[in-house]
Amino acid sequence: MNNRFALIDMGTNTFHLLVTEVDEQGQLHDLYKTKVPVRLGQGGISNGAIAPEASERALKTLRDFRHTIDDFGAETVRAMATSMVRNASNGEAFVKEVFKHTDIQVEVIDGAREAELIYYGVRAAGVLDEKVSMIMDIGGGSVEFILCNQQEIFWKQSFELGAQRLMDKFFTQDPIPAESIAAEKAYLNERLQPLTDAVAKYKPIVLVGSSGTFDTLCDISALRRGDTSRLAGPPAASVLAVEDFYTVHQDLLRKNHDERLAVPGMLEMRVDMIVLASIAVDFVLEKYKLQEVRVSSYALKEGVLYEMLQSRK
Structure with missing residues (x-):
């Protein structure tokens, strides 16, 4: 075999x-x-x-x-x-x-299956524990939210609110103006009502960002502090201090395309979408009063792999 x-x-x-x-x-x-x-x-x-x-x-x-x-x-x-x-x-x-x-x-x-597979991937990275966490996976097309701990999923949903969709809707000027930031947050507030209801019920305290945008935010944050350990590739599990996220976030909002591209740790393929994604992370941290951010470099494909290995046992 x-x-x-x-x-x-x-x-x-x-x-x-x-x-x-x-x-x-x-x-x-x-x-x-x-x-x-x-x-x-x-x-x-x-x-x-x-x-x-x-x-x-x-x-x-x-x-x-x-x-x-x-x-x-x-x-x-x-x-x-x-x-x-x-x-x-x-x-x-x-x-x-x-x-x-x-x-x-x-x-x-479909979105529900995507969320489930992301959960398996994130769980395999070792970032979950007994605390209730909110996994957030920001894709170009959709964003998955999973309320869970290392044992089980309490609630999950996929929303067609990915960074490419948000970009088409709100990224009309660069740097992004304050009114566009406010408009994106108001839109998320309205569209994420099912998540808001679930948060009231399950009360997550940790935000777990899965791959993509979150890996890049961690890379930028580490290099700002002179930490080059991530250059060889992100570890399965990382921690991103909330204040470090905000330092990077505020900096991204002030810069235009070329200035963002010059930021150490930035990937060219994320240089514009990361602005919209970062606003979504800020919204979630603020709205749901989450106290810490962990990052899993594992996501969907590792979840599929985990499931395949389980079925072979």
């Missing part, structure tokens, strides 16, 4: 590939990891279809992924598509096209 797995997370903004191997003891050894700014939602997210250029970028990336997977000899390939593909009018046609060109069978997962 081949013990090499390839996991692909086809996000609205970024495609991730992880090739990993399971040894006799059931321990995982990552062989290869990459992320590519495919921007599947660009030019189409607001009108609900994948644009032709975006589709081309996706196919090229997946062909490259397929070569890498074959080079490593991974026989089990799982590819998950999320918000952009599940909401696109041409999502089904896109999935067929991918299979035709790459022999990769894409699973289009």
Whole structure:
């Protein structure tokens, strides 16, 4: 039996590939990891279809992924598509096209399933304990919130409020003006009412940010303090002090595109979306009075892997 797995997370903004191997003891050894700014939602997210250029970028990336997977000899390939593909009018046609060109069978997962898999990934990172936490995973298309502890999920929901969608709606000037920040927060306040109700019931005290934006916020914050330990790649679990988040956040709001790009730790593929995402993090911390921020570099694809390994036992 081949013990090499390839996991692909086809996000609205970024495609991730992880090739990993399971040894006799059931321990995982990552062989290869990459992320590519495919921007599947660009030019189409607001009108609900994948644009032709975006589709081309996706196919090229997946062909490259397929070569890498074959080079490593991974026989089990799982590819998950999320918000952009599940909401696109041409999502089904896109999935067929991918299979035709790459022999990769894409699973289009709904928001509730996405949230559940993110929980498994985050739990595997070791950031959860007995305290009630709120996991927040900010994608380009959707944002997942999960209220949980290390034992169980109490409540979960996916909202189509990802950073690309927020950007299309609120990012009309750069640097972002105060009225756009206020407008985004008012919009989140209205759209996240189900989360507000759940918070009143389950009373989370910790915010756990999952991958993406949160990894970048941690990278920027660490480099500001002269800590270069994350340059080799983020650890599975990190802590981001609330005041450190706000230092980075305020700085991002003041800067324009080029100034943000010059910030040590910034990734070009997040340089604009991170502004909208950071405002959403600020909103959540403030609104729900969360006292600490932890970060998991594990998310959806690690959750899929965890589930696969459980089913083999």
